[in-house]
Each structure stands twice: as C-alpha cells, then as structure tokens.
Amino acid sequence: MQPGSHVDRTAEWEQLRSTYLAPKADRPPTSARGFHHVAALSSDVETTVNFYQGVLGFPLTDLFENRDYPGSTHFFFDVGNGNSIAFFDFPGLGLGDYAEVLGGLHHIAISVTPEVWDTTKAKFDAVGREYAIVSGTSMYFAGPDGERLEFIKEPLGQMYGHEVL
Secondary structure, three states: OOOOOOOOOHHHHHHHHHHHOOOHHHOOOOOOOOOOOEEEEOOOHHHHHHHHHHHOOOOEEEEEEOOOOOOOEEEEEEEEOOEEEEEEOOOOOOOOOOOOOOOOOOOEEEEOOHHHHHHHHHHHHHHOOOOEEEOOOEEEEEOOOOOEEEEEOOOOOEEOOEEOO
C-alpha cells in the first residue's frame, strides 16, 4: 500500500474548494506577470548547456557572472512564453548532489507539443537515458545534476484535460 492511500481526503478537498476556489469569472487577475526564471544549480556549465540546448531544444539566451558570487556563472535558457530556466555554478563551494527533500523543489514541469515529447522520448531511447511516463502525458527525467524535470503534453493551463487556469 502506498503511503497516504488509506486516507480519504475528499471532504477536506471539497471544503478547501468551497472556501477558497472562486469560479473563473469571479477570480481577480493575478498580481504577477509570470515566472521571470526558475533557478537551479549546475556542476558543469558546458554539460548543462549541451543538455538544455542540445538535447531539450531550449536556446541559451544569456551567460554572465553571477552578481552574488564572483567567478560564478549565471546563465539562462528560453522555455517559451517569456519564461526561462536559469542556472548557477558555484566553483569552489563543493555543493553536494541534487536531493529531493520535503520542503524542497519536487520537479519543474514544462509544457511541450506532442511532437516535441515524442522526439525527446526517441532521443532518450536512442542513448538509453532513463525516464518514467505517467498517465501517457507526462514524461519525468533527470537533468545533468539530477534535477527532476517533466515534459507534459498538456497545453499551458491544463492538467489531464482539466482546465487549471
């Protein structure tokens, strides 16, 4: 049995929906413009560029010294719709391996077309890169430093055919 599978939270979720979830027409506009960037760590700039630009097809858009740590690289990739994923390397700090922990980042989900999803899956199959497919629409895989990524075939604002925005 999976942890939590014996717990029926249906009533709790309904209470949360009825208390906090306004109908779409009644929701105020968000106060944000969107994600400026999601930042992750890179142990090797060239490996990260080769993976995100070369394998996943996210163009490298800028690369400069990190303002917070001299000698550290801060670099960005375009993930569409004015959003980016950024990376920092911190040479000399001896950062440990990526660890998924409670309270930490679980994964980054990126919407892609079914064609891009299929092409990426074929690339992974060709080189023996591991991935997991969930519900036929989500493909989970690790980036070069172990960061968990998801390619999801759903359009932005949808999850398993259900509108979430």
